Amino acid sequence: MANDSGLDTSTARLLSIGMAFLAGVLAGAVLVAAVPGLLGGPVESGPDPQNPPYTTASGGPSCFDGDVTPNAGWVHEVAVGDSYAVTLNATVVHEPGTEIRADVIPRSGNGYELALRTESVTPDRSFECERVHTEFSMAASLPTSYQRLIVTMNGRELVGATREDTTGDLYPLPNPLNATR
Template identity: 35%
Template sequence: MNKVPRRRVLALGATAISGLLAGCGSSVGDEPSTTARSSSENTGTASPPQTSASEPPASTTTSSRDERLPLVYSTSSGPFSKSATPNRGWVHIVADGESADLTFDARLCTSQSVEVTLTNPVSTEYRLNVATESESSPVSSTPSSETPTCGTGTHITGSANVPNDWEELPVTVNGYEIQRLERSGTTGRLWQLPDPIVF
């Protein structure tokens, strides 16, 4: 039997441990940062979040509990430009085979913390919801061509994969619908959102 030098064993052990530690930095259970967030590991498909042994697995049939899907987004707060800002306030979805790629861009007249979720409340309906701390309803829909009616706010951008069985996808703010995406073939489509969304 060949003897392995002690230095080699220590070097191999240190390499293995650093590899394991590096892999722990992006685990599903990590708390998201304040500017870039992910509801779970995004593997390219919209799979349900992992459950613990004490929690029942998500049902494949319609249930009263919304199933959360993987979603990645970032937020930034600060002053809005006084002139109209092009290319803001939209949702885009396009089929890519097994799923559909959803991307979005929205500005809200709020400096409160914001959480964005993608859920599956019923079989072929998926909901993109933006929740703020106060849970107030949006009160106006300012077209993108007009000057924003608020000086500061929060800008959100994000993306997700939606299962290919989607038929409708309402976009809501604190549960109030501001836009509804409806499937019409596999061609990509862009829907306009109010910009900014005023409360």
């Protein structure tokens, strides 16, 4: 028996089964790609709680004349999927021959410290001033389990904030941040 397409019934049935099988394979591939861990593979779970990723950037140093950009000192955190994005911006006043460094340090009770510090360096150039300033920025990705954020400068606590929700929060930092004491 033949149909109008020029295929006999058994060929058309076999072609239909083959197309249904192909559609099932494609749907399964899309499902496996869309749901990580479905086949026992790794599941994205956000940043490593013991070693969260972070980056820093700075501009300077240059002689500090007492002039600062208004509202330039802050730290901000907000939920972004499987992590919390934390950013920091500060004008840091420090002694010539030092530069600003930072780390993200896990603390007890699901807390994290953004630990800013000055380190002695051999300067590329000499300064004719007693204090210099550096524009310093930092960004980190913290796990969703984090509860407390602390910002320190040379071990001195500047901000201590407890996370209450997933909306963005902005905390002021001293402006400028004085690292000479």
